[in-house]
Amino acid sequence: MSIQERALVGGYNTFGNQGEANADVKKKYPIINPYTTDLNELNMLRLKASAPRKKFIEAIKKGQIEAPNDLARYVFLGEKGPNLTKMAFPPSPPADSMDYKEVKELLTPVYNRFIKNIQDETTDMPYEPYLKNAHDTYCDQEVFEAEVRALQVNYLIACCTGDVADNRFFQTTMNHKKVLLLKDSKGYHAYNNTVGTAGPDVSNWYAAGDVQDLNLEGLKELPCGVKCGILLVLTHPENLAPEDAMEESLNNKLENVFNKKLQRELSAYGIGKNRATVMQQIAVDANWKMAVDTFGESYHFEKLHATTLKDSFVCNRLVYRSFDDDRDGSPGNSSMVLGRFTMQLLADGDLPEGPENLLSHMIPTFVLAYNTVFFPQPNGVFMSQIWPMDGPGKCMTTLANMSTRLPADQERVVSGFGGILDIFATEDFKILPQMQANFQANKHAETIFGRHEPCLTYRHKLFAKLAELGRIEMRKTAKTPKKVAIASRL
Numbered sequence: 001m002s003i004q005e006r007a008l009v010g011g012y013n014t015f016g017n018q019g020e021a022n023a024d025v026k027k028k029y030p031i032i033n034p035y036t037t038d039l040n041e042l043n044m045l046r047l048k049a050s051a052p053r054k055k056f057i058e059a060i061k062k063g064q065i066e067a068p069n070d071l072a073r074y075v076f077l078g079e080k081g082p083n084l085t086k087m088a089f090p091p092s093p094p095a096d097s098m099d100y101k102e103v104k105e106l107l108t109p110v111y112n113r114f115i116k117n118i119q120d121e122t123t124d125m126p127y128e129p130y131l132k133n134a135h136d137t138y139c140d141q142e143v144f145e146a147e148v149r150a151l152q153v154n155y156l157i158a159c160c161t162g163d164v165a166d167n168r169f170f171q172t173t174m175n176h177k178k179v180l181l182l183k184d185s186k187g188y189h190a191y192n193n194t195v196g197t198a199g200p201d202v203s204n205w206y207a208a209g210d211v212q213d214l215n216l217e218g219l220k221e222l223p224c225g226v227k228c229g230i231l232l233v234l235t236h237p238e239n240l241a242p243e244d245a246m247e248e249s250l251n252n253k254l255e256n257v258f259n260k261k262l263q264r265e266l267s268a269y270g271i272g273k274n275r276a277t278v279m280q281q282i283a284v285d286a287n288w289k290m291a292v293d294t295f296g297e298s299y300h301f302e303k304l305h306a307t308t309l310k311d312s313f314v315c316n317r318l319v320y321r322s323f324d325d326d327r328d329g330s331p332g333n334s335s336m337v338l339g340r341f342t343m344q345l346l347a348d349g350d351l352p353e354g355p356e357n358l359l360s361h362m363i364p365t366f367v368l369a370y371n372t373v374f375f376p377q378p379n380g381v382f383m384s385q386i387w388p389m390d391g392p393g394k395c396m397t398t399l400a401n402m403s404t405r406l407p408a409d410q411e412r413v414v415s416g417f418g419g420i421l422d423i424f425a426t427e428d429f430k431i432l433p434q435m436q437a438n439f440q441a442n443k444h445a446e447t448i449f450g451r452h453e454p455c456l457t458y459r460h461k462l463f464a465k466l467a468e469l470g471r472i473e474m475r476k477t478a479k480t481p482k483k484v485a486i487a488s489r490l
Helices: 003-009 039-061 070-077 084-088 100-119 134-138 141-152 247-255 260-268 288-293 342-347 410-441 454-476
Strands: 130-133 156-160 168-174 177-184 187-192 207-210 220-222 224-227 230-233 275-284 319-323 333-339 362-368 372-377 380-388 395-403 446-449
Touching (some): 084 342, 100 260, 100 333, 130 134, 130 454, 141 380, 288 395, 288 454, 319 454, 333 454
Antiparallel strands (some): 156 230, 177 187, 187 220, 319 333, 333 362, 380 395
C-alpha cells in the first residue's frame, strides 16, 4: 500500500517508507512543537488543513465521485473488490528492533480473542458500570493535590533509552522540574536542571544536544532507572519520608512500576531502540485524568471520530488487559487493543493464512505509570504524556512519534504527524474544556463508566489509589497539605 493510500484511509501510522536522514539532519531531531500549543488555534489550523481530504472522502460516500481503488471502496463504502486483499495486506515484515517471535507468542491469544469479538459482534466487558461523582474526580482541589504529591514521589516515564544514546542528552519537564537525562560509562543519570546551570536552555520545556557540552557541577541527581528500554525518574525525592528515600525502598518502587508479565511484553517491542522524531504539546483546560481518559474505549469512534477513525478502525471492539501490581494485586497498568479495518477482513476469512505482522492490524494501547499512553507500531512508537498544571482544571499534553531511524524529509514527518493531531485537536481534546466547565459548575454531577469501558473503570480505581498514596505521603512527611505549585506552561 502506498503512503498516499495509507493517508487516505487514515489511522495512527504516519511514518511511511522514507529515506534515512544524514548526520546533519539527524542533529535536528526531534522536531519540537511544529504547530501551535494553543488548543483553539490548533483546532482551527487542523480543520483547515484536513478539509480537502474530508471533502474528498465525503464525495466518495455520496457517490459524487468514484473511489480511486478497491481499498478506498471498501473502507468508505463497504464494498469488496478483486484487488482489496492485495492492497489491504501488503508485505509488512516486523521491524528488526523488536523480538517478533516473542511479540507473536504474546499477542496471538489477543488476536484470536479480537477476531472472536468481531465475529460474535461484541467486545470485552468484564466489569459492571462504575459510577463516580464527576466534580470530586476532576475538580476537587484536595484530590488534585494528593495526586500531584503521589506523582512527585513515584517513578514516571521520561523518555526511551534511545533518546540518550550516542552521547546525547535529553532534557524534558516533569512535575515542574527541568530533568536532564544522559548516559555515561557508569550508567543512566537524571539531574535537576531547573536553575539552568548545566547549559541547556530552561526557558523551553525541552532541550537536546551533546553530553560533552554540559556542565553538571553542582546539579542534584535524581533517582532514575531503566525498565524495558524506558527511562524512569522520581522527580521529588525531597518529598519522600526518610525511610522511603533509602536505596532498598527506591529499588522496590522502580522494580514494581511494571509487573513481570508487562515487563516481558514491553521488552519484546524493543522500545529502547527508538528515539523521538516529532513532539507536540497541547495545553488543555481540563483535568489531567480527563485527557488520559480519551485513550479508554473505542465505541466513541463512530460518532466523535466520524471523519478520522470511524472508517479506518473497527468501532466498539477491543481486547482489554490489566497488569496488576505483583505485590498486592492492586490496579497498576492496563491496555486496550484496538483493531484496524483489516481485522474485519481477517475475521471474514479474506486472508486464510493470517497476517504477516500482527502489529500492522492491532494496536496494543497501554496506559503506563499513571500519566503515559504508549503503543508500538510496525515501525515505531507513539507516546502521549499528560501533566497536571496549576490546578485541577488545567493540563499539558505531549504527543510524540518515535522511530528507530530518522527520516530524511522532515517536512513529511510534520505533515504526517498532522493527521494524528486531527484526532486530538479537532475531536478528542476539543470537547474536554466544556466537560470540565460542566463538572466544575455542578457539584452533584456524576459520571458513569459503562460496560464497554473496562479500561476507564480500571484506571479510575488506579487514580483513587494514586490519590490515597499521595495523602499517605503527605502524612508521612508531617506536612500540612497546601496548594501544589505547578508551572502554567511545562
